[in-house]
Amino acid sequence: MTFAPEKSNPAGEEPMTPSPRAKGRNAAFTMVEIALCLGVIAFALVAIIGVLPTGVRVQRDNREDTIINQEGLLLLEAIRSGSQGLDYLTNYFDTITISNSSPAVAVFASPEAQKNIPSAGLLTNGYQIVSLLTLPKYNQDRTFTNHVFARVRAITGSAVEKSQSARDIAFAYQVVSEVVPLSVHPPDTTNYLASPLSPQEILTRSNLWRVARHEGINFFELRLTLQGPVIPKGTNYDVLGTPKTFRTLIAGSIPKRLGNATLIWPSTFLQLTNN
Template structure:
């Protein structure tokens, strides 16, 4: 009858197994972080395309966005107090305005950076080629992932769900004529330049993630990704409390702060405030 393993052999086996387990446990956090980073990157790519197409098409029926947008904040160069919009009805004493639906969200995110705000819901006469005011609108939103897992969509997971900050910049496409003054000396070129400014726009969406909140202070992580696209079509502002009985669309109002792209329609320079 053969003898079993000796104590020394058992200790050696346990030592080898322990060494392997330590190596596996040491690599495990790295693998988990890589998986988390890949998941977040995938969400940002999918959400980025979703937001870009919604803004480019002037979408007005995406009311589910109120379940994902925590707030939209607009700060001007000269007004750092800014305006804050939330999808929660404002009570007396609250410092935010109410986002009634998806149309309001898209309308605010489509606001040009050079539009002159006159209060939270009005701008000076639009369209404008150049307001000359020097104002610049900083438009950013805190968003819970739209294309994340089903668990993150639940209301009970709202505070723990993956969130990101999105900054929207809409501006007319600019060319060398804007700096050289060539169009001013050549009327035909100048009119073409005006038409281009009214009907060709660049959209830039900057995503930063993840968003943390500690003791009421919001902090954004180091990750960043930028999406850019062009739109050929006019940018029109509309009221969100009145519709045209004939077309069913929101009524146009050159003083409204809610902007929408119409890719199949174009503005002409004769309507521009000089």
């Protein structure tokens, strides 16, 4: 038996390389590796899908907070300055309800909302809306308390929600307006009828009582509490979310106007004739 001599690789020649087919077969992924990759991808997708609802909810909450912050300042300035030309508010205020110790509850509604509340008065212009929101919480002697709250659809925000067909899905919130006469003097310091008091104490307390009465008709504390969203529930509605309060001080009076309207006259002060 004879053997063929081995071929030597002369110096300077490149070594023999495997065929492309053999190289591809050596670099392929195994089924185990592919299964591991699919498992990692599936795990990542499950995590992303789990976080997605949280992200959508956070985005919605941020949007609603932005709307409430913007419109709270808008309504605050409208009441404080006694604005009269905001007639576009009739497109967004659905109802304004005023209740106090009397059995009757006054309800004012937009034309669309009035269809469900036939006994409600009609909101016709911005002058009326601002006037209703400016109604003082107490009278001068605090013999009764007014509760004023309104249901409002977002004035700012997406234009898609401004159409009539989108009224039911638009973001809405509740506004509670409190215009409170400013009171900075403790009752004990203005009670000149208490006994026993010296003549000097009676004079001091009676003078302070007169000052307090004038301050009560010329200076007010305005508190607006906005809370949303408002979710319709049959004939009523649920108010969700965290309430946010806006405060400011008003230097001005609320004189009687035509139709018993209550609007602030900034930097205009009244004087009581009978003290």
